[in-house]
Amino acid sequence: MARHFLRLKWALLSNGLRRHPWGTFNAAGMLLLGVSLGGLVGIGLAQLGRSGGDLWLPAVFTAMFALWLIGPVIAFGVDETLDPSRLAPLPLRPHQLVTGLLAASTLSAGSGASALVLLGVLIGFASGAATVLVLGAVIVQLVLCLVAGRTLTTLISGALGSRRGRDLVTTLVLLLMLVFYGLGQLPNLLLNASEGPVPGTFRVDPGAALPILRYTPPGQAALVIVHARDGAYGHAVLALALAGLWVVLLLAAWAWSLGHLARRSSQRRSRARVRGRLVPAAMRAVLPSGRVAAVAARELRYIARHPSRRVRLAQNLVLIFLPLLPLLGGRVFDQEVVVLAAALPALVLLNEAAVQFGSDGAPLWAHVAVPGTWRSDIVGRNAALFVLLIPVTTVLALALAALTGGWRFVAFVPLLTVMTWGIGTALGNLIAAYVPIAVPEPEQGNLFGTSAWQGQGCLLGVMSMLALVVGVLLSVPAALGAWRFRDNAPALLLVCGAGAVWGVAVWLVGLAAATRRADSERLEILEAVTQR
């Protein structure tokens, strides 16, 4: 069974690479990254072991375990062997599925990186009588990671069958992302919270984390090595037995969830009912034509109803609220800078504009099949983003004002938001028209974005980063003007007003160029965004 699944995984991987040229680039990049990171951490651990240090080991094992929990969720939909619901119709017993899927897990960049890390542990910590115990701990840690990741994806596979389940999974993963962002800021926050914010004066004591981490499954595996190194072989054997027990429990949970999934003959789907008209009266009154209003209304409906659109928007919102983190850490900027910064994250939404055709996918044919220019369509999509930005920037500006006391600057935020919206959408429109790419369908792909893009996400990421740099440069004159006249309200109003006009002008220029391209290449764009 293991051999069959290994061959299946290999066939899926190689077919995927052949089908998507960018996928080869993506896979090579992932492999290089995995080998580099795994190799570096492995070398570091080997040196740590030889120098007699071991305090970081439980933290490293726990971090590795956490990555294995989240990684498969992010890659869900790319690796078809991760989704057991696809295998449910086959007459396989849970233990056969467990064996096969576990074997398939070993064929990935992640497992290669993990093997390098654990090889470093083995080289650094194995010596004399402790060798057998260290080897056992390393094997248990690897199996723990593989089984935990697979158990979670099996549970998720069941949950994704319903709209509510998808929302739940989405929320959980976004919370995890926020936690990760927060952890990244932790050293900063602690430094700022300490009285002497001199870089380098703050030391994190890894020993303080050890008492907590030793009770986690990977912590037990790390403790085996710590005890074996100290010559406490009895404690090491006990820790190994406990870690092994965790493996058995996780395997049982996995087998149970696989069996449960296979028994579910059909997934019940709740049918949502919606009332009212596509284009609300308020939108008809504001937007210029029926087509613009229709596209804007449809975009907003899609963002509200489509799981992957919600996730992408939420990811962007996470980015938007990142400026708050330094404030929470006590590094409070001047009032005017913080409040005016509320307008800058609007640039981030260029990511949404950049995939406006790809988000439609195959249904974009409806736009190709009707006469007329695509100008109205692009304007409608941009208008929908503007409607979204209004509450987001308002909340952000008010939150920042509450934290800094800079209430008098809140009124200027909308003007600067118009500028950043204009610049961001102009750049996003150009990317959409010149580099159209297909966005994975949520039911076929995953909910969480880039890894399901078969390498195209890499191209989009590079383009978006470049566009963000250009966007920031285009925003600099108004930002400098606002800084210069921060104490002069009439002049500040003039500068912000000029910024808004500048943003609209950039938007019009970008719109004209994107429309010209989209109108002449609409068949090619349709072909590019339609997945086969």
Place this chain on the structure above:
Amino acid sequence: MTSEPSVPGPQATLHGSDASGEGAVVARGLRRSFGGVRAVDGIDLTVPAGSFFGLLGPNGAGKTTTLRMLTALLRPDAGDVWIESIHVWTNPDAAKAIIGALHEEPRLFDRLSGAELLEYHGLLRGLAPTEVRQRADDLLDVLDLRAAASELVVDYSHGMRKKIALAVALLHNPKVLFLDEPFEAIDPVSARTIRSVLQRYTSAGSTIVFSSHVLDVVERICDHVAIVHHGRIVVAGPIDEVRAGGSLEDVFVEVVGARDATGEELAWLGTSSD
């Protein structure tokens, strides 16, 4: 009606010889390759105005590719298409205004409800909102989708998706309708209703180009047929002439070539595996 079996079309290039006045849909020398594979290899086609025209062919014959080129959704490598005397590639907007299309796998904005989807397509085509609502209501009633009008299309069954896609295709009252396997997955009652709607549509002078594998349906409703094989039209004409007193199935099997497999090769099938 023209057909040039086994003879490649004229050495047509885009915007080549003008054959615009000959029928509601005229194609000359249509060719299209994907990679190194030629999917359509010189199709010449004339569909008379007001006809119910059946486009037949085995799987992979090139029917869907031909329909995509006829509806201006796929640019041909060579060849020309006129819809009601309008050249599709030199005046695409005018051509698109009079075309309606239902594709084999309807790709719809399925996070909209059925009613919202019709409103969306109507507004995209520039129809007045009140007109859109009136027509959408009529279509939802006739196609028996009224009860599901406020449900999201993503929750529709395959047959319901076909019906809402047909409603989308009919919404702007096109002069020429292209239908790719319209009766697939449709229940018999709905199929009868749709046949009636379409026959009424052609009797008013409009034209339908209709692709199907179901020869029985084609025989019942089409007045003209063409059989596509290996990207070329091998037989075309009024259905009675094509049948020549026999059945359409016989003609189809004859021109496409009967397969050698009889089922004897699968001797194990149906026997006990114990």
